[in-house]
Amino acid sequence: MKPSVRTPLPGPKAWALLERGERVLSPSYVRPYPFVPARGQGAFLEDVDGNLFLDFMSGIAVNTTGYAHPKVVEAVRAQAERFAHVCFSDFTHEPTLSLAERLVGKLGGGYRVFFGNSGTEGVEAAIKLVRYHTRRPYLLAFTGAFHGRSLGALSLTASKSAYRQGFAPFLPGVVHLPFPNPFRPPLGARPEEAGDAVLDHLEHLFQTVLPPEEVAALFLEPIQGEGGYVVPPPGFIPRLKEVLDRFGILLVADEVQTGAGRTGRFFALEHEGVQADVYVLAKGLASGYPISAVLFREELGSWPPGAHGTTFGGQAVAAAAAHATLDLLEGGLQENAARLGEFLLAELRALKRRFPFLGDVRGRGLMIGLDFGDPDHPQPDLRDKAVRLAFEKGLLLLPAGPSALRIAPPLVLTQEEAALGLEILEEVFRAL
Ligand SMILES: Cc1ncc(COP(=O)(O)O)c(C=O)c1O
Known part of the structure; x- marks a missing residue:
């Protein structure tokens, strides 16, 4: 398969749908470009006008197994056919139990x-748990971080002030540290x-305004997502963990975007040799079916029955999709992400040498950021x-952070499709 754009974009059918959307949908939705999907297969998506696109964004890093993978569909x-929902908060059932x-x-x-x-709900649960x-x-979080949009999660989110504007006041007691963006x-x-x-700054806060014994988490x-696909410097996370351990501060790894194999390991923290006290997974876990999972150390489970719950969380169809996704990850997709990630990173670094407006290429597995401009002069336009x-x-593609674009294809991407995407990127850079 090859991408093929046969109409002006948006095409006539896409126009009609976008216009209807203008009349009825919340103005808060973002439309980075006028794409209106009709169906997908593997790493390709067709729009309502029959144009075919190669997908390097996966519905914001969600569609691990691509579109309509037969094993997920089955x-x-x-x-x-058995049941969709009985309410896992009240009744234990398969396949959610075995997913846990x-x-x-x-x-x-x-x-x-x-x-x-959702990821937001997972983060919200983690806030309440800690x-x-x-x-x-x-609570501590980083500037540049994205943790979701409900008021608790939004109190941690600090990737764009536009996400926060108009919604204050937030949770009290949230302190943001600058992220060590290399x-x-x-x-x-x-x-x-x-x-x-950043670690010196944290120690300074502990000595001056923030009693570390009063910080929950x-x-x-592990790699900032919305903030620009930013990988922290080697060794930063292990050293941060040592500081947290000194004061009994819990580490919550928001692996909503990095988790479920995207970086070539199941959890991105595995690259750092660190185990968190709490993990939040969502996005890629069930190939597009809504589910999030908060994994917390057994000894943190002091909350009693009724302290937290949800009607739909752990719904059985989403759990079945998660099992199929895990089968495929374990059957080779996770390795594919690692292998193709290395290939794409090497090729993109070669492109960076030819196109000086590319300031930085970074990432792990199929989570790659390309930053436009130099450190002092970001080029968002x-x-x-x-x-x-x-x-x-x-x-x-999708943008991320002030001046980066993110490359987050489905993990079913083939070597040929990766090369095809690179060819198009090179054409784009030449046209710029
Ligand atoms: C790291 C991270 N945490 C939390 C969220 C929120 O997840 P959701 O949009 O599923 O609520 C996102 C979404 O982009 C995310 O990237």
Whole structure:
């Protein structure tokens, strides 16, 4: 299969739907470009006008197994014929129970699981869990972080002030640290000092305004997602964990975007040799069916029956889709993400040498960020133009952070499809 754009974009049928949307949909929805999907197969999506696109965005890093994978479709159909929902908060049932066992197995045991429907709900549950268990009032998070949009999760989110504007006041007691972005280091640090600078800043806060014994947890994306696909410097996360351990501060790994195999390991934290106290998974876990899982160390499970619950969380069809997704990840997709990620990173670094407006190429597995401009002069307009041009040439991308675009294809991507995407990207960069 090859991308093929045969109509002006948007085509006539897409126009008609977009116009109807203008009349009835919430103005808060974002439309980075006028794409209206009709159906998908593997790593390709067809729009309502019959144009065919190669997908390098996976519905924001969700569609692990691509579109309409027969094993996922079959698992969903089979479970839908039995039952979709009985309410897992009230009644134990398969396949959700065995999904919990399977996820705990990925951490080698010693954890328990709470299921929700979305990443935000997972983060919200994690906030409540760490507060309940520690009875400590403060939470730490990073600028550039995205943890969701409900008021608790939004209190942690700090990737764009537009997400927060108009919604204050937030949860009290949330303190943000600068993220050690090696490309645009905070606190006036040099790139190789970014991690040290942030850890020094944290110690300074502990000595001046923030009693560490009163901090419940730190929320961390092992690679920042919405914030620009930013990988922290090597060794930063293990050293951060040592600081947290000194004060009994829990580490919550928000693996909503990085988890479920996207970086070539099941949890991105595995690359760091660190185990978190709490993990939040969502997005890629069930190939597009809504589910989130909060995995927390057994000893944190002090909340009693009724302390937290949800009607739909752990719904059986989504759990069946998650099982099929895990089968496919274990059957080779996770390895594929690692292998193709290395290939794409190497090729994109070669492109960076030819196109000087590409300031940074970074990532792990199939979670790759391309930053436009240099550290002092981000070029968001050029990035936006690249996303639009790629769309016109049949490649679906998404922006991330102030001036990056993200490459997050489905994990079923083949070597040939990866090469095809690179060809289109090169054409786009030449046109810029
Ligand atoms: C790291 C991270 N956490 C939380 C969320 C929120 O997830 P959801 O949109 O499913 O509520 C996202 C969504 O982009 C995310 O990337």
